[in-house]
Amino acid sequence: QPFDLIIRNANVVTASDSFPCDIGVRDGRIATLALALELKSARHEIDAAGRTVTPGGIDSHVHLDQATGDGSIMADDFESGTRSAACGGSTTVIPFACQLKGQSLRAAVDDYQRRAYEKALIDFAIHLIITDPTEDVLYRELPELIAEGYTSFKIYMTYDALKLDDRQILETLSVARAEGAMVMLHAESSDCIAWLTERLLAAGHKAPRYHASSRPMLVEREATHRAIAMAELVDVPILIVHVSGREAMEQIRWAQSQGLKVYAETCPQYLFLTADSLGSDNSFDGAKCICSPPPRDAANQQVIWNGLENGLFEVFSSDHAPFRFDGPDGKKAHGEDVSFDKIANGIPGVETRMALLWSEGVRGGRITPQQFVALTSTNAAKIYGLYPRKGSIAIGADADLVIWDEGRAVHISNEMLHHNVDYTPYAGMQLSAWPAITLSRGEVVWDGEPRGAVGRGQFLPCDSPAPAQVRRRKTELPL
Ligand code: DUC
Ligand code: ZN
Ligand code: ZN
Numbered sequence: 294q295p296f297d298l299i300i301r302n303a304n305v306v307t308a309s310d311s312f313p314c315d316i317g318v319r320d321g322r323i324a325t326l327a328l329a330l331e332l333k334s335a336r337h338e339i340d341a342a343g344r345t346v347t348p349g350g351i352d353s354h355v356h357l358d359q360a361t362g363d364g365s366i367m368a369d370d371f372e373s374g375t376r377s378a379a380c381g382g383s384t385t386v387i388p389f390a391c392q393l394k395g396q397s398l399r400a401a402v403d404d405y406q407r408r409a410y411e412k413a414l415i416d417f418a419i420h421l422i423i424t425d426p427t428e429d430v431l432y433r434e435l436p437e438l439i440a441e442g443y444t445s446f447k448i449y450m451t452y453d454a455l456k457l458d459d460r461q462i463l464e465t466l467s468v469a470r471a472e473g474a475m476v477m478l479h480a481e482s483s484d485c486i487a488w489l490t491e492r493l494l495a496a497g498h499k500a501p502r503y504h505a506s507s508r509p510m511l512v513e514r515e516a517t518h519r520a521i522a523m524a525e526l527v528d529v530p531i532l533i534v535h536v537s538g539r540e541a542m543e544q545i546r547w548a549q550s551q552g553l554k555v556y557a558e559t560c561p562q563y564l565f566l567t568a569d570s571l572g573s574d575n576s577f578d579g580a581k582c583i584c585s586p587p588p589r590d591a592a593n594q595q596v597i598w599n600g601l602e603n604g605l606f607e608v609f610s611s612d613h614a615p616f617r618f619d620g621p622d623g624k625k626a627h628g629e630d631v632s633f634d635k636i637a638n639g640i641p642g643v644e645t646r647m648a649l650l651w652s653e654g655v656r657g658g659r660i661t662p663q664q665f666v667a668l669t670s671t672n673a674a675k676i677y678g679l680y681p682r683k684g685s686i687a688i689g690a691d692a693d694l695v696i697w698d699e700g701r702a703v704h705i706s707n708e709m710l711h712h713n714v715d716y717t718p719y720a721g722m723q724l725s726a727w728p729a730i731t732l733s734r735g736e737v738v739w740d741g742e743p744r745g746a747v748g749r750g751q752f753l754p755c756d757s758p759a760p761a762q763v764r765r766r767k768t769e770l771p772l
């Protein structure tokens with residue numbers, strides 16, 4: 294039986310290994326890995342001589358077409374967002390279905406499945422965001438949805454429209470424990486932020502750069518500590534998303550040293566931006582880099598690199614939250630004179646994530662190629678229940694692959710990107726690598742041009758993530 298595709302002379306890198314081989318693909322899956330694959334016939338061949346081939350990226354934290362409720366509109370939907378992801382070497386994204394307060398979880402899922410319908414160019418799973426944990430939501434809807442493949446959800450400790458109080462968090466964590474789901478936590482202390490914001494605004498400090506002053510590391514540290522304590526009490530694994538620097542990391546390091554299953558995610562903005570990116574004067578330009586938690590300083594960038602290298606972080610995702618700078622529904626939705634707390638929160642990055650980490654991390658000598666694969670793909674597949682279909686180069690896995698172009702100067706500009714945002718925070722950076730070809734289930738979706746039909750991406754129901762599986766718990770809950 295002929296292959297549909299053979300990739301010859303690849304230098305394959307997985308999360309554990311690196312080896313030369315040919316990859317035979319049939320029906321969208323990896324059918325054979327062999328040295329000098331004799332096979333005569335394949336409909337297509339790609340010569341990857343001299344090139345590294347990694348698993349396609351899994352960007353497990355992206356916001357696409359997500360309702361914001363504050364007059365801003367996300368610039369990327371499931372079409373432009375997944376196209377941009379593919380052009381940057383990702384083959385799976387996991388955006389969010391965000392429950393509105395008062396809305397059923399089912400209605401939220403249906404809403405986002407409609408938003409995704411026939412749009413995605415690459416495969417996607419969906420995380421839930423739980424904002425209204427009523428009894429019906431927690432004890433009827435959530436178990437049903439987890440059984441249907443929505444096995445991870447995010448909860449917020451800040452933002453009035455999204456946050457849960459500690460009692461609600463405990464209750465929600467205990468459902469995750471019972472049902473084997475993975476909980477992602479946005480850990481920032483709501484009241485501290487509100488108090489600081491009020492005082493900054495009273496003093497007339499309203500420019501974008503004060504966004505960073507309103508959310509110092511302390512507020513992230515405090516909430517991270519509290520989240521860990523609650524997860525320990527309930528005895529359930531959690532993942533702290535978008536960790537920005539030293540103080541939250543110290544809490545996570547402590548938890549991990551106690552044997553608690555506390556996983557952590559960080560993002561490119563904490564390696565490549567600082568609070569200075571929000572502006573050194575009162576100009577509005579800094580709004581481009583407003584995200585939460587805010588980027589810190591050069592010393593913290595180094596601490597984040599250390600955490601990627603030493604294994605504190607499991608996941609490197611983009612937290613792509615796309616808002617245009619100009620226009621009526623992006624960063625300027627309420628004008629340029631508006632205070633920092635009214636500016637849409639988030640920055641784009643789904644397309645630049647992989648190349649930034651390959652270029653500055655691997656080629657920069659900070660992490661190994663295997664660590665790169667673990668951080669950008671394999672670990673997320675395991676933590677969110679997509680492994681081994683996604684996240685590896687192995688027989689039977691989906692043929693989701695990146696063939697790298699290395700050693701070429703890549704000057705980042707927004708013009709080269711395919712998102713629907715009118716800027717990139719990384720403009721001007723000089724990289725030494727970019728994906729040459731991205732394959733999704735054996736189909737070329739990027740080879741210097743975006744390829745692949747709109748709507749070809751499939752929804753991926755997730756298994757109960759290995760670390761969250763019910764049978765692995767060590768203790769009974771105290772009653
Ligand atoms: N949290 C996110 O996860 N993304 C964008 C902004 C935020 O606060
Ligand atoms: Zn063909
Ligand atoms: Zn968040």
Ligand code: ZN
Nearest residue numbers: 354356612614
């Ligand atoms: Zn996010």
